Amino acid sequence: MNFQKICVIGLGYIGLPTASTFAAHGIKVLGVDINSQIIETINQGKIHIHEPGLLEEVQKAVQSGNFKAATKPEEADAFIIAVPTPFQANQFGEYNGLTYKLADMRAVTSAAESIVPFLKKGNLVVLESTSPPRTTVDLVAPILARSGLVAGRDFHLAYSPERVLPGQIMRELIENARVIGGVTPESAQAGSDLYATFVKGQIIQTDATTAEMVKLMENTYRDVNIAIANEFSRLADKFGVDVWEAISLANLHPRVKILNPGPGVGGHCISVDPWFFVESAPELTPLIYHARKVNDAQPHFVVKLVQRALGSLNGKRIAALGLAYKPDVDDLRESPANEVVEILGHEGAQVKAWEPFKPDANMPGIDMASSLEDALKDADAIVLLVKHTEFSKLNPVEIAKKTKARIVIDTVNGWNKEAWKNAGFTLFHLGDGKSFIIHPSHLPRTASAG
Secondary structure: OOOOEEEEEOOOOOHHHHHHHHHHOOOEEEEEOOOHHHHHHHHOOOOOOOOOOHHHHHHHHHHHOOEEEEOOOOOOOEEEEOOOOOEEEEEEEEEOOEEEEEEOOHHHHHHHHHHHHHOOOOOEEEEOOOOOOOHHHHHHHHHHHHHOOOEOOOEEEEEOOOOOOOOOHHHHHHHOOEEEEEOOHHHHHHHHHHHOOOOOOOEEEEEHHHHHHHHHHHHHHHHHHHHHHHHHHHHHHHHOOEHHHHHHHHOOOOOOOOOOOOOOOOOOOOOOHHHHHHHHOHHHOHHHHHHHHHHHHHHHHHHHHHHHHHOOOOOOEEEEEOOOOOOOOOOOOOOHHHHHHHHHHHOOOEEEEEOOOOOOOOOOOOEEOOOHHHHHOOOOEEEEOOOOHHHHOOOHHHHHHHOOOOEEEEOOOOOOHHHHHHOOOEEEEOOEHHHHOOOHHHOOOOOOOO
């Protein structure tokens, strides 16, 4: 197929990089978003999210005239839906007494409905939003049929999941393998023709529901593996073992690759996608369900760790470093770090959080520091929640000059225990039961052994 103009609906972490990349390869692109402020920002050649290389790509695309943004779609050769699929607020499913989260598909529904007035014979529609199995055929196709056209006969319809890593999106969009699932083989081929515009990785064609399941399987696999790592961290804490040492030794086995524990699992993929399987087939997913429950409970385990380190949380001032769901990104969606901070506050602690990648974030219920120094100034303890590179590089000797805090809780294995101990801190590690067996020589120099 020949694509002269495409319409990308949803200009977030996936839609905006995708739109600007198509524009960079000579296709006219209309980016659509319901947020008028985002539209204004993009049309000025600016961006509203942090992603290395994205600003330069958007600026070039806008300046070339190939890319513009608007609040409503227009006629095009292809339409790409890249809108969020979060959870339904305060709505849950139930099966045999177990409750599970439900996908909120309103944005996908609205995006599909917005295409209907502009859909023509021969068009291609691609859903990229991560969705429960059969969304393409059971939700999107019937909506588009309101145009009087039939998917697979009059126009092409496909599902193609994004499979990129935040922080490397601009490169991985081009280099990663791409799965295209069509409602017919011809639809899969049309999708393949579209993405071949810029994709250098392998493009694999399949059916739409298989493509939906592939994306969910990838993230569910990781979620289950993180869950076992988090359970290992709890066991190591109970048995007086350093889980980080134990994992490194276990991973010497050629067929073992245990992932790292942490304060939980966040982001709009790994912490969300497994629930789509559970929602679609709760009777078949006990392992997936319980892995999700383990990871969702990890922030509470971290709070108990902080409480043990401090003796009590009531009135304690805590500097929380990092709110993003993973290192070196500004994405705070579904972040376990946010939940840790909120729980600490509910338990009586006075928490000041510093997130260098989103310093101006407005987080309800969270006291945002204006700088690292502001967070540390009056703190009784420091909690490392995200392994941002700049946090890993902090010099404990210099930090000791900026705060009276001498207790540090590292939940992500970001700091060297000996370096912080030598600088006068007592450092507690998530999953390190040994760190709670405190020899008097390990106490801070400013503390009294009695």
